[in-house]
Amino acid sequence: MSKTAQLDKTIPAFTAAATSGQTVRSRDFKGHKVVLYFYPKDNTPGCTTEGSDFRDLHSDFENAGCLVYGVSKDSLRSHENFRNKLGLPFELISDEDETLCRLFDVIKLKKMYGREFEGIERSTFLIDADSTLRREWRKVKVKGHAEDVLEAARAL
Template identity: 65%
Template sequence: MTVELNQPVPDFTAEATSDVTVTLTELKGKNVIIYFYPKDNTPGCTNEGKDFRDFYTDFSAANTVIFGVSRDSIRVHTNFKAKHEFPFELISDPEETLCRHFDVIKLKKNYGREYMGIERSTFLINAEGVLVQEWRKVKVKGHVEEVLEAVRAL
């Protein structure tokens, strides 16, 4: 089952950094941003995380929590989070459960090689648990500012 725009997001539970278990229903009353990215410690993913970090207080002021998701392990996530001082948790999804829930596993090409990987995507879930906006095939530059505008418009 995959998420649909303007529909409630089915509940999920996922393991995250800082020994946190994220359960969507427990976040009711807050806006939730879930951004999917291919891999920790790569240039685009690092820049995207830093952008969310740099605007974190603005998102918090708008009653919004942020979670980054990739297939990296909790250990790799913990180091990545510490290295760049991310104030939000990173969800580990090695089985691609959440990735498939949000339909972000896509056929990708790199130097002529084809493989299945995470398509950089961001999802905005409102305080009632409804998916109100999604960004797919995200280009990092200017993306976080666009997401913040959407949050402020809620």
């Protein structure tokens, strides 16, 4: 995909598979604020904490008129298990082919245990009710992040 999401621009159109048998389409975002948070992998410590933080604030996001979606390259089956384990009240998008990850430019060269590989850089995007990308957080540190995103969503 040649287009990438840019701040203060309408997000490019996309369609993606999500948990609960849902298909998420960017065109369905109209009229809603949306948080897309990209995370590296289901059932890892940081990703579990981040998902739990968004879960714990979910009613506050709803009260702010904001939908929340988690996104990773994990399969729908893995997402369903992760979602059920944590009791997540929002859907998780499976991006196994990295289409959405590349659209939001979150695939980065990473290093772990001395080896390099491409993976998801923990990142979050806030989209307004007109489908315009208003905020982005890159290289996210989990502690306090969901609260920061909620504050920004309320301010939109």
